[in-house]
Amino acid sequence: MSTLLETRDLVKTYGTGEAATRVLRGLSLRLEAGEMAALLGPSGAGKSTLLTILGTLMKPTSGQYEMLGQDMIAADDRALTEFRNAHIGFVFQFHNLLPDFTALENVIFPAAVRAGRETPAARKRGRVLLERMGLAERIDFPTANLSGGQKQRVAVARALMNAPDLVLADEPTGNLDRASAMQVMDLIGEINREEGTTFLISTHDEKIAARCRRQVGVRDGIVTEEPRLA
Amino acid sequence: MRYALKIAIRYLTANTAQTALLVTGVAVGVFIFIFMSALIGGLAEFILSRTVGDLSHITIEAEDRDPAVLIDAPGHVLAAIERGTTRTATLADAETWLPLIEGVPGVRAVSPQITGAGFLTRGAQVAQVSVTGVVPGRESAILDLQGYIVEGSALTGSGLIVLGRDLADDLALSLGQTVRLQSSGGITALLTLSGVFETGSGAMDGARAFVSLSLARTLFAMPQGVTRIEIKLDDLNAADATAQRIRALTGLDAVPWTDGAEQLMEALNAQAQTGYVLKTFALITIVIGVASALMLSTFRRRPEIGIMRAMGAGRSFVVFVFVTQGALIGLLGGITGAALGYLALLPFPSREAFEPGTLPMDITQGSYGLAITLTVIGAILASILPARAASRVDPVTAIGQ
Ligand SMILES: Nc1ncnc2c1ncn2[C@@H]1O[C@H](COP(=O)(O)OP(=O)(O)OP(=O)(O)O)[C@@H](O)[C@H]1O
Ligand SMILES: [Mg+2]
Numbered sequence: 001m002s003t004l005l006e007t008r009d010l011v012k013t014y015g016t017g018e019a020a021t022r023v024l025r026g027l028s029l030r031l032e033a034g035e036m037a038a039l040l041g042p043s044g045a046g047k048s049t050l051l052t053i054l055g056t057l058m059k060p061t062s063g064q065y066e067m068l069g070q071d072m073i074a075a076d077d078r079a080l081t082e083f084r085n086a087h088i089g090f091v092f093q094f095h096n097l098l099p100d101f102t103a104l105e106n107v108i109f110p111a112a113v114r115a116g117r118e119t120p121a122a123r124k125r126g127r128v129l130l131e132r133m134g135l136a137e138r139i140d141f142p143t144a145n146l147s148g149g150q151k152q153r154v155a156v157a158r159a160l161m162n163a164p165d166l167v168l169a170d171e172p173t174g175n176l177d178r179a180s181a182m183q184v185m186d187l188i189g190e191i192n193r194e195e196g197t198t199f200l201i202s203t204h205d206e207k208i209a210a211r212c213r214r215q216v217g218v219r220d221g222i223v224t225e226e227p228r229l230a
Numbered sequence: 231m232r233y234a235l236k237i238a239i240r241y242l243t244a245n246t247a248q249t250a251l252l253v254t255g256v257a258v259g260v261f262i263f264i265f266m267s268a269l270i271g272g273l274a275e276f277i278l279s280r281t282v283g284d285l286s287h288i289t290i291e292a293e294d295r296d297p298a299v300l301i302d303a304p305g306h307v308l309a310a311i312e313r314g315t316t317r318t319a320t321l322a323d324a325e326t327w328l329p330l331i332e333g334v335p336g337v338r339a340v341s342p343q344i345t346g347a348g349f350l351t352r353g354a355q356v357a358q359v360s361v362t363g364v365v366p367g368r369e370s371a372i373l374d375l376q377g378y379i380v381e382g383s384a385l386t387g388s389g390l391i392v393l394g395r396d397l398a399d400d401l402a403l404s405l406g407q408t409v410r411l412q413s414s415g416g417i418t419a420l421l422t423l424s425g426v427f428e429t430g431s432g433a434m435d436g437a438r439a440f441v442s443l444s445l446a447r448t449l450f451a452m453p454q455g456v457t458r459i460e461i462k463l464d465d466l467n468a469a470d471a472t473a474q475r476i477r478a479l480t481g482l483d484a485v486p487w488t489d490g491a492e493q494l495m496e497a498l499n500a501q502a503q504t505g506y507v508l509k510t511f512a513l514i515t516i517v518i519g520v521a522s523a524l525m526l527s528t529f530r531r532r533p534e535i536g537i538m539r540a541m542g543a544g545r546s547f548v549v550f551v552f553v554t555q556g557a558l559i560g561l562l563g564g565i566t567g568a569a570l571g572y573l574a575l576l577p578f579p580s581r582e583a584f585e586p587g588t589l590p591m592d593i594t595q596g597s598y599g600l601a602i603t604l605t606v607i608g609a610i611l612a613s614i615l616p617a618r619a620a621s622r623v624d625p626v627t628a629i630g631q
Contacts, residue, residue, distance in 0.1 A: 052626050057540055078545075081545075082544075112233045113538070116231050117232045118236070
C-alpha cells in the first residue's frame with residue numbers, strides 16, 4: 001500500500017484574540033491508498049474542520065499536508081482548484097446538489113467544468129454511475145424532486161465522476177433513515193473494493209463506522225487512533 | 231466558455247418570474263433611452279430642416295451686401311464694415327476654385343450659381359421672378375428641388391425652365407408650354423416649362439425659377455464666373471470650421487449658415503444636453519437594477535457557488551457565470567426595449583409627413599444599436615461586482631456544516 005496523504009502537526013485556530021478557538025492542535029494523520037476509514041469524535045471535535053483542510057478548501061493555521069507527493073500548503077488557489085477537480089471527491093451533509101440541474105447534470109459537473117462543456121463521454125459515465133447507485137429511473141430528474149437518500153446517492157455518484165483518488169464524506173448519512181444510510185454505505189463499500197478509491201467518512205453513527213475497515217478518532221484536536229467501538 | 235453559459239442560462243430560466251421582471255426593468259430603461267433619442271433627434275432634425283435644411287451650409291456671394299452695422303449699447307461706438315470692391319471680380323474666376331472647394335473634407339456638394347431677376351410673360355400675364363442658374367444635374371445639390379417637384383422633373387437644360395407651383399398657376403402655365411423670360415438686363419429667351427415644384431413656402435413657390443447655368447450666363451450676360459457658390463456639407467455642424475478652411479484656402483468670403491444663427495444653435499445644444507442627461511439616467515437605472523438583482527442572486531446561491539468551487543470550478547468560471555447572466559439580461563432587455571421603442575414610435579408620422587401639434591419623433595433616430603450596445607456594456611459592468619463577490623465566496627462557510 002502506498003501513502004495517499006499525510007498531515008503533520010496540523011493546527012487550526014478559528015478567529016483571533018479572545019475569540020480564538022483552537023480546534024486542531026497538532027493533528028497528524030496518514031491515509032494509505034485504497035483505505036476506507038471512518039472519522040469519529042464528539043461534536044465539535046474538529047472532524048469537519050479536518051475534512052475541509054484535507055479537501056484543500058481551507059488552509060490550516062500551521063502544519064504540513066502532502067497528498068500524492070504534492071505540498072498542499074504551498075499551492076495557490078488555482079492549482080488547488082485543479083487538484084481538487086482531478087483527485088478529490090466530496091459528499092456533504094447538506095447543500096449537496098445544484099437544485100436547478102438534473103441528477104445527471106449534477107453528476108457530470110466535475111467533468112464538464114474541467115472540459116468546458118458536457119461531453120458525450122462524460123454523459124455516458126454519469127449514466128453508468130447513476131445506474132450503479134440504483135438511480136436508473138431518476139437520471140433526468142430535477143434534483144429538487146429527489147428524496148434525501150436519492151440526493152445523497154447522486155452526490156456519491158458526482159464525487160466519483162472524475163475517478164478521484166480520495167472521497168471525503170462529511171456525515172453523508174446524517175440526514176438519512178437507517179435503510180437509506182445503509183444503502184449509501186453499501187455503495188461506497190462496493191466502489192472502495194472494486195475501484196480502490198480511498199474514502200474518509202465522518203460520522204457519529206457507530207454502525208456506519210463499523211462498515212469501515214479503519215476508525216480514526218479525533219478528540220481535543222488530535223487523532224486518537226482506533227477508538228473502542230461501544 | 232460554453233459550460234458557464236449553460237449554467238448562466240439555467241440560473242436565469244430557473245426563476246423565470248424574477249428574470250422576466252428584471253428584463254422588463256432593463257427594457258423600460260432602454261425604451262426611455264430610445265424614446266428620448268428619437269424625440270431629441272427628431273426635434274433637432276425638425277427644427278433644422280424647417281430653418282436651414284434647404285439652405286446652403288456655406289455660401290460665397292459676389293454681391294456686396296449692405297454694409298453691416300454693429301450696434302452696441304446706446305452711446306457706444308457704431309462700427310460699419312465696408313467690403314472691398316474687388317469681390318465681384320474675384321468671384322468671376324471662382325470657377326477655378328471649385329475643384330479646390332470640392333476637395334475640402336466634409337464638403338458634400340458644391341453648386342455654382344448665377345442669380346438674377348427677371349420677368350416672365352405669357353400672353354397678358356406678367357410675373358416677376360427671381361432666376362437661379364444651376365449646373366444641370368446639380369439642381370438638388372443644396373435645396374432638394376427634385377424632392378419638391380410635383381410635375382415633370384427638376385432637370386434643367388437648354389430651353390427649359392422649372393417654376394414654383396404658384397407662379398405656374400398665376401401664369402396658367404402647364405407642363406410643356408412655353409413662356410418668355412426677360413432678364414433684368416433686357417435679354418429674353420423663350421423657355422418650355424419642364425418642371426413644377428411646391429415647397430410650401432410662398433416666397434419660393436410664387437417667385438423662383440430655375441434654369442441651367444449656361445442659360446443664366448446668356449440671360450445675365452456673364453460669359454464667365456458666377457454670382458454665388460453654395461456649398462452643402464455632410465455635417466451641418468461643421469459649417470464654421472469648414473467655412474474657415476475654405477476662406478484660408480481660397481481667400482473667398484465663405485459664410486457659414488451659423489452666422490446669425492447662434493441662438494438656434496444654443497437652443498439645439500441645450501436640447502441635446504438635456505437628452506444626454508436623461509439617457510444617462512436611464513442607463514444608470516439599468517446598471518443599478520442589474521447590479522442589485524445579481525447581488526441578491528449571488529447571495530442566494532452562495533451554497534451552490536461553494537459546491538461548484540469544491541467540485542473544481544475556478545474563480546474565473548464563477549465570474550463568467552455571473553457576468554454572462556448580466557450580459558444576457560442586458561441583451562434581452564436591450565432587444566425587448568428596442569423592439570418596444572420601435573413599435574411605440576411607428577404610429578408617429580415620418581419626418582416628411584409631420585403635422586404640427588404632434589411630437590416630431592424620428593423613428594430613424596432611435597439609436598437602437600447604441601441603446602442595445604450601451605445596455606449590454608452597462609449590464610456587464612453592473613455584473614462585475616456581484617460576479618467578483620461570487621467568485622470570492624468561501625466554499626467552507628457557504629456549504630455550511
Ligand atoms: N468558521 C468557524 N469560525 C469559528 N469557529 C468555528 C468555525 N467552524 C467551526 N468552528 C468551531 O470549531 C470547532 C470544530 O468544528 P467542526 O465543525 O470541525 O466540528 P465537528 O467535529 O465537525 O462537529 P460535528 O460533529 O458537530 O459536525 C467547533 O467548536 C466549532 O464551533
Ligand atoms: Mg461536522
